Amino acid sequence: MKVVGLVTEYNPFHNGHLYHIEQARLITGADCVICVMSGNFIQRGEPAVINKWARAETALRCGADLVIELPVAYAMSSAESFAYGAVKILDSLGIVDFICFGSESGNMAELDFIAGILAEEPDEYKALLRSELGKGASFPAARESAMSRYIRLHTRRAGDFDASVLTESNNILGIEYLKALKRLKSNISPVTVRRIGASYNSPQMSGEISSATSIRKLIEGNPFPDRWENLSGALPLASRQILEREFAAGRGPVFPKDFENMILSAVRGMSPGRLKDFPIVSEGLENRIKDAAEKSGTLEALVENASTRRYTKTRIQRCLFHVLTGITASDANAFTARGGPLYARVLGFNKRGKSLLSEIKKVSSLPVIVKTADFKNSRDALLRRMLELEAISTDIYVLAYKKAGFKNAGQEYTHGIVRVDI
């Protein structure tokens, strides 16, 4: 039996995701697909449009066999940390043969070549990066320039490779997966599927393969599924049905704006000193965020006012959702010191996934969590903390629901595993 792992967000699940699952099976010949998926908050530093259990169900109804949660401290972090957390889980399961990721490039040799340089970080590359950062560029822009200069200076094959792959978001994540595999000396073989259709961040709908961003925009403008003429073509039936069901029940759609007042009140009531407790708030960024929260009446304005060329909007938004969910720098540092995620928490499975899970339990180097309540009193304090952050994030996420009856806390410990009878 061959197993392929995917790292996903499914926010929401669309035809591009369906294509990715199909291609992963096709290219690798795998029998089983495991998704490591963000929970209720995602990498852009915002809430998912529907909750993680509904998204796991969609994935299972659209071809995944087993869905495992990426803990929120990793899900809502930099591309590097996000990718490392996800690959660490896949590697720890002990039964994953491949990782298959989408990329704009589709050229594994090129991506791996660049990942190699970033993983090794030769002194000269580091010096180039420092020099670019010194010019005030954002980290991604500085990295691309430094890489470009390094390639020109040092490789015979410079003509073959192009640092501009570092400008596209799926390439960047792909390179981070490759780096993580190297760092973990993992036996998992990477493969990549070239993305088709609209690019990741495109705000435009474009036929059958549209970006998740454009789909969310359309939902925000029109939260009535029966009037989604444009959307239907872009979503598998199961995804559309589950979105409809969740919205009708009053559990979404959830948007960053739903947390606007919670974030503004939290930041306004907090001293710059306490803001510094949160990851990636440093170098005076705490004062920028504080000032922006004073002069901004909306979340959008706050993000806009706090961002600069160096501190991108995504980075600011991620900071703000860390403040909201209480994930501090000392949490992040403690997790890093222990080497990453401390458990593999199962969100759902189908029949094939269930058998796979029995295999995993035998060989996994991380504890496998099926019933979260069983781990509430784990003797491992850091594991307890990682799980507690997950629970708090969910307790805050549900406050965006429209129906008061669904806003109770503690769902992290009471919500059942998603089982799909396929």
Place this chain on the structure above:
Amino acid sequence: MKVVGLVTEYNPFHNGHLYHIEQARLITGADCVICVMSGNFIQRGEPAVINKWARAETALRCGADLVIELPVAYAMSSAESFAYGAVKILDSLGIVDFICFGSESGNMAELDFIAGILAEEPDEYKALLRSELGKGASFPAARESAMSRYIRLHTRRAGDFDASVLTESNNILGIEYLKALKRLKSNISPVTVRRIGASYNSPQMSGEISSATSIRKLIEGNPFPDRWENLSGALPLASRQILEREFAAGRGPVFPKDFENMILSAVRGMSPGRLKDFPIVSEGLENRIKDAAEKSGTLEALVENASTRRYTKTRIQRCLFHVLTGITASDANAFTARGGPLYARVLGFNKRGKSLLSEIKKVSSLPVIVKTADFKNSRDALLRRMLELEAISTDIYVLAYKKAGFKNAGQEYTHGIVRVDI
């Protein structure tokens, strides 16, 4: 020139308040009326329905000459601390001759007799109080029973006085004003006006004098001033006009429910240990509040679930708004240790109030704040903190406004004094 001071909330200003001002002038023969008024949060532990500047303007247009703010740490606290803070300010101004308060009793001798016992706290009274509290009664209920027993045991005039005055909220506040006057050895003479019309907490509208509670209820059910047939008879024209203007602008009406998600997210993200930092959270109350925040999807349910016979709903709600505004027990203790409010902050005045202010500036034992920005860098750290808490409360209060343009922070430092040309 004679000056009478009133302690007020005006949430919102109604005909009963108009009667109070008129009677205060009539009974004392005063030329000038000074109101010490709660700011954006009030004694019940909730936001005021419109902001403090609009309420100050109403007061000035309805007969007050000068409005001074009761700092939020005192405004949103127990009857004892609320009354002490307000009387301390009136006393410090150095020109106030009378304090005039409404009471259900209207009998100054009786109120003063009971205030005397509460101020002295004879050992035997204290023992009786402890014994009543030991039975699990709330503090107000225990105090009434203990007082009743003490009067029966110890006074010849027991037949004349009745501890049941301690059941009515305006009597309780009145007694606290009298206690504060004694404690401060103040020269201010107290007078009381018997309240007419509906009682303080009555939810029913009843003709020309209706309770503020019933008026807020009516506004909450129908926030369209042009359809307020029932309300018009209960409000002076100026009050109705200002409410209309504020609502039309998108600055209210503000209700506790507007802070529901901010409070739920703050409490859910907070450890019971940190909850203990807030005033009157102790003896396991932190766990009750934490548990209630988990199982409650609304603020109303949270207050209901956390309250007991001993911890009343008002007390719970006050705790929650302390958490929201970040007023900690160590703030409250530091202010108490320094003897109460550290400044007299002017919210507004009319012509007569302006001349009065010149007099006050000459004799006041507290700094008089007209322009708050001037005190942002005061050398008195505790004064700065008191003012900062006011600013943060306002920064959070404005998040309940409907129009984003009014939700900016910093209004505490930029909003002008209210000047009424009468």
